[in-house]
Amino acid sequence: MSDPFDPILAQDTAVAILRAAVTRNRLPSAYLFEGPSGVGKQKAAIALAQAVLTADVPEPSRAEVMRRIAAGTHPDVRLFRPRDEGDRNIQVDTVREQILPFAQYAPFEAKHAFLVLPEADVSFPENHPEGANALLKTLEEPRPGVHFVLLAERPDRLLVTIRSRCQKVRFARLPPSALATILDRESADAAHRTAAIALADGRADRALSLSKEGAADALLDGALRIDEVTSRGVPGELIGLAEELAKKADVEHVLDALSTYYRDVAAAALGVPDEALAFRHQAERIRARAAAVGADRAARACERIRDAEERLEQNANKEILLGRVLFEIGR
Template identity: 40%
Template sequence: MTLAPWNEEAWRNLHERRQRNALPHALLLCGAEGLGKREFADAFANALLCSVPRADGYACGECRACRLFAAGTHPDIVRVNFELRDDGKLRTEITVDQIRFLNERLSLTAQFGGGQIALIDPADAMNNSAGNALLKTLEEPTPGTVIVLLADHPSRLAATIRSRCQRIEFRVPAAAVAGQWLQKNGVDGKGAQDALVASDGNPGLALAWSRSGAIQLRGEVAKDLHDLGAGLVQAWDVAQRWSRDQADLRLRFAAALAQRQGRASVQGANSPLALTAATDLPKLAQWFDQVNRTRDLLRGPLRPELALLEVLSAWSVGQGGNSSKMERI
């Protein structure tokens, strides 16, 4: 397995610690979605379980342990992810029962005679009871056990959990590195540039959005926000349309556009929406927070068009019918 180039240093550091038998018993891999921390966690787990790892620390890919790992049947790895509810939908939190089961598993002897590894993803979705249940295991780990927590939003984890983990940050790479990586994956030229702008420099998201057509969706969101601010469309019409197609992603783009708008206003640079003056920055910040709260509401039972109507109406009112021309993004 080959990791993204911006994650190679973190891999070398962990490999060096493993050679010195100085691996921590708990790791917190954190950073924005799309930076490769999940691929990193899988490669690391595979390497720990591999019978004959390579000199660079990666798994050999050929031994029995590697074949079981690839098939998803290795007995010494425990994955804790979102489970299905009784109605067949995925839960939006990791529950205390899942962590209790994990604790019981980790208290047993490893079947292959080595250690055990647990992957909790997303760890920042543990509810309070689940987090409290994990603390005892973090404080008194079973010998040979490594627990890996993955979090897009590590600040949501309790400080008591964060303090018991060795933290590895996954950061946005330099633009040149991201651009070269996108080119190797079939996205180059203006497409790569547009995708990196949309993703705020995040190459993993840029690649995914380029392949899925999400970059065009971002343009639609920008136009809708401009037209709402100019009084050219009604909030209810936009809310209904957004509710039918990738509402969460549309809100994500809306929040990012508002953030870029505010940044541009402060810097006196060209803005993505050409709507909000610097004097409106407090309103812009309030709306940014409202968008993110609405994204959380969409995970609940509330009708999506009603949640979207509230936030889009707030945008329309906040812009006061500005009719300036939107720049091309």
């Protein structure tokens, strides 16, 4: 008998918690799956619904029920998608029209029903209390057998009262081995796999995107340009580059690439072989840079970039922060 949780990679603790809840038939009315995007939260939510709704289903019918849930055609499992996708902050009317009806009625076919809410921290943020409070009211008055699964990358953005109504399950970033398995499953381009995994930040969606031809190289080109400007150390150039980067939507991704590049430089300075480098196809350039800056300076650059990435997550002023880190890298 197939286990719905088997395809969930490298989330052993989360899966163990969910399996135990299914086995004991002790499910909370609401879960909060916390963790980065692209690490399996939504897949785990669907797997949970499959495990619960097929627990008492005989084998000949079990596979069909699982297929319908995965396809989104089972009436007792819904992946919430607002009709107006242009407004990411969910309004009261949307909760009343699209969420409340599902929560108020008994499951149609099974004993349980599941409503999965992706990006709950974006859809119901604390600073848009109308929609958030409407959701809270729904969570406070659950109908027996109806379960909510909220997915959130930044759970701190949710109302404290919403978080307190949910059982929290933490999902971690995926290790390189899990990302490699996922890329194998999707027959991703082998030529770009190492760089894609290095730049993915433990997220499968990013690894898949970066494994496409040219995607990782585009980020590397941005990182190399930054390295060129910082190595010259001309203040006007550094300020201009900081202004340019601050306007980029993917500045965090460029910084990830820059950090990976400097890790390669540090590794090369320590004599690591080319095949161990993330950007191995740029080994000659990386080794030349390693000879110029050395392992210690490259490692310090990585630290500065990591600090900058953390502060960007805290909504620091991008232009000032980037200008500072570029000057520090160039020293």
